[in-house]
Amino acid sequence: MSNAHHRFAPIQRFLHWLMAACIIAMLFIGVGMVSTVAPTYLPLILIHKTLGVTLLVLVLIRLALRLHYGAPPLPEDLPPAIRLGARLSHLALYGLMIVMPLLGLGMLWAAAYPVVLYGGIEIPAVLPQSDRAHTLLWSAHFYLGFAFFAIVLLHLAAALFHALVRRDGVFGTMALFTLRNRTTPSE
Amino acid sequence: MKQSGNLPRSGFGSLVLIAAVLGGGAAAFAYTAGWLSPGRLTPERMIAALAPPGGAPLGHRRNHAKGICFTGAFEANGNGAELSRARIFERGKYLAVGRFNLGTTDPNAVDATARVRGLGLQITAADGEEWRMALINPPFFAVSTPQAFHDLLIASGQKDPEAMKAFIQSNPEFAAFAAWAKTAPWTESYAQDAYHGLNSFIFTDARGGERTVRWSLLPAAPAVPISQAELERRGPDFLEQEITERIRTDGPQRWTMVTTVAGPGDPTADPSKAWPEGRRTVQVGTLVVQRIEQERDGPCRDINFDPTVLPKGIRVSDDPFPAARSSVYRKSYDLRAAEAGSYPRTEVAKP
Numbered sequence: 001m002s003n004a005h006h007r008f009a010p011i012q013r014f015l016h017w018l019m020a021a022c023i024i025a026m027l028f029i030g031v032g033m034v035s036t037v038a039p040t041y042l043p044l045i046l047i048h049k050t051l052g053v054t055l056l057v058l059v060l061i062r063l064a065l066r067l068h069y070g071a072p073p074l075p076e077d078l079p080p081a082i083r084l085g086a087r088l089s090h091l092a093l094y095g096l097m098i099v100m101p102l103l104g105l106g107m108l109w110a111a112a113y114p115v116v117l118y119g120g121i122e123i124p125a126v127l128p129q130s131d132r133a134h135t136l137l138w139s140a141h142f143y144l145g146f147a148f149f150a151i152v153l154l155h156l157a158a159a160l161f162h163a164l165v166r167r168d169g170v171f172g173t174m175a176l177f178t179l180r181n182r183t184t185p186s187e
Numbered sequence: 188m189k190q191s192g193n194l195p196r197s198g199f200g201s202l203v204l205i206a207a208v209l210g211g212g213a214a215a216f217a218y219t220a221g222w223l224s225p226g227r228l229t230p231e232r233m234i235a236a237l238a239p240p241g242g243a244p245l246g247h248r249r250n251h252a253k254g255i256c257f258t259g260a261f262e263a264n265g266n267g268a269e270l271s272r273a274r275i276f277e278r279g280k281y282l283a284v285g286r287f288n289l290g291t292t293d294p295n296a297v298d299a300t301a302r303v304r305g306l307g308l309q310i311t312a313a314d315g316e317e318w319r320m321a322l323i324n325p326p327f328f329a330v331s332t333p334q335a336f337h338d339l340l341i342a343s344g345q346k347d348p349e350a351m352k353a354f355i356q357s358n359p360e361f362a363a364f365a366a367w368a369k370t371a372p373w374t375e376s377y378a379q380d381a382y383h384g385l386n387s388f389i390f391t392d393a394r395g396g397e398r399t400v401r402w403s404l405l406p407a408a409p410a411v412p413i414s415q416a417e418l419e420r421r422g423p424d425f426l427e428q429e430i431t432e433r434i435r436t437d438g439p440q441r442w443t444m445v446t447t448v449a450g451p452g453d454p455t456a457d458p459s460k461a462w463p464e465g466r467r468t469v470q471v472g473t474l475v476v477q478r479i480e481q482e483r484d485g486p487c488r489d490i491n492f493d494p495t496v497l498p499k500g501i502r503v504s505d506d507p508f509p510a511a512r513s514s515v516y517r518k519s520y521d522l523r524a525a526e527a528g529s530y531p532r533t534e535v536a537k538p
């Protein structure tokens with residue numbers, strides 16, 4: 001338990017990497033499916049909807065875990081501006097993880113499409129058809145999708161910077177496996 | 188000692204590595220989005236190819252832009268249950284909403300200028316499950332693939348007569364459609380046309396048995412042939428006036444839904460090829476059209492008759508069209524919803 005302050009809990013680390021892979025897949029599937037008329041369009045959009053709703057469930061579990069376990073502190077020598085940046089970008093990532101699936105669902109409801117997931121699971125609509133709501137939700141899903149990708153890239157750059165350049169142990173707090181003292185400070 | 192000796196070199200190398208990861212990620216994203224492949228057939232390019240010279244009909248469907256709504260019922264006779272376990276085939280009466288339409292990109296087209304007529308239909312089962320489809324009156328489609336449909340739109344939009352010749356040379360299946368367009372009789376009513384789904388789908392029965400099928404709506408009203416010139420004489424919006432009047436005076440209009448089961452080796456992936464005569468057919472029910480409403484405030488305006496909205500027991504086959512249509516209809520819907528301000532939504536205030 002002495003590790004608690006140096007690393008995220010194993011379940012948190014597991015969820016982090018699982019969701020990271022799925023979110024990157026969602027972003028690529030999203031832009032890929034809307035730019036094709038090939039037969040793969042149908043399986044792609046089915047995966048997009050199913051995985052997106054699954055991620056919504058996962059992020060809620062993840063937030064609960066985050067509130068329960070907290071996060072290890074950032075290194076003391078990290079400049080305040082970087083700290084603020086880290087905090088804000090993490091907030092943005094959590095926000096997008098929650099908002100993106102809701103926008104996706106809302107956009108389909110507002111267009112009066114039945115939302116049917118893999119296995120025939122149907123999610124009942126909670127919004128009536130509305131051109132205005134559809135356009136608003138569509139635009140938000142579209143622009144925030146690109147913002148999400150940009151922030152994911154930034155997050156990845158920062159993680160690699162911690163791991164490879166600063167070598168301050170921040171990467172190790174979320175690593176799935178303990179890497180040699182390359183990424184975690186030796187104690 | 189070792190650490191400080193290592194840092195500057197690996198620090199620079201690391202930065203290069205980080206830049207490469209970011210650049211590679213961004214490039215892969217751009218590639219997936221099609222930004223690096225101008226040749227990819229995207230829904231946007233299909234929509235652009237549909238646009239008439241005067242520009243797209245803002246706020247309207249990007250194809251089959253002229254239409255009128257109807258409501259009524261689909262009365263399933265129960266025979267469909269042996270082909271598909273879809274609940275819509277269980278004997279009963281289900282809500283139907285649809286749209287008679289013309290295959291034109293002009294919402295104000297003169298009726299006699301539209302060779303192809305269509306019917307959009309949404310049937311809702313008792314538990315809310317939906318089946319949507321959009322059918323047309325030719326007995327086979329103009330081309331074999333979505334790409335060929337795009338090429339047809341481009342070629343037919345060109346002034347140069349060589350463009351169509353070149354198109355037909357590389358898409359010989361179009362000749363049959365051209366012959367149909369030239370020789371098939373026109374009718375004087377939406378109620379007298381047969382509407383064909385053309386695309387094939389797979390029906391799954393209660394025991395898991397699968398069959399590839401196509402379906403059509405065959406009219407109860409006998410066809411009264413009419414020349415194109417006579418139709419033109421009757422007025423630009425004759426078909427909408429006629430169907431409204433017909434239902435008001437003669438009552439509901441009916442179509443029998445007939446499904447045709449593919450035989451072994453039939454071209455299930457090519458809607459331009461009719462299946463041979465004598466294939467097994469099953470009459471699964473009757474579409475009853477009871478009420479006509481103008482599109483502008485009618486119940487069909489905001490429905491996307493996406494042919495991949497299917498109940499359990501029906502799914503897509505190896506026919507590439509339903510996926511292409513779903514992708515393009517979605518884009519068309521996104522656009523017309525965003526342009527709703529340009530659509531004359533409500534009748535001009537009455538004096």
Ligand code: HEM
Pocket residue numbers: 023026027028030031034048049050051052053055097100101102103104105107108115141142145146148517518521
């Ligand atoms: C983490 C969650 C999600 C992410 C990151 C995501 C991302 C994206 C991206 C990048 C696009 C392409 C935008 C474009 O280039 O036009 C897209 C489109 C789309 N997404 Fe999502 N999405 C998520 C969740 C969902 C969910 C849960 C649904 C529905 C249940 C959904 C439905 C759609 C639909 C229907 C489109 C196509 C919109 C259109 O152009 O008509 N998404 N998504």
Ligand code: HEM
Pocket residue numbers: 233237247248249250251254286287288304305306307321322323328332333336383384385386458490491492508511512515516519520523
């Ligand atoms: C790749 C080929 C095709 C393309 C690109 C295409 C394109 C379109 C578009 C953009 C719309 C307007 C959709 C909307 O905004 O709701 C439309 C409507 C329609 N299409 Fe197609 N289409 C294709 C193939 C077909 C086929 C094979 C059929 C018939 C079997 C068909 C029948 C119809 C009908 C009846 C409508 C009107 C539906 C309604 O009332 O809303 N289309 N098409």
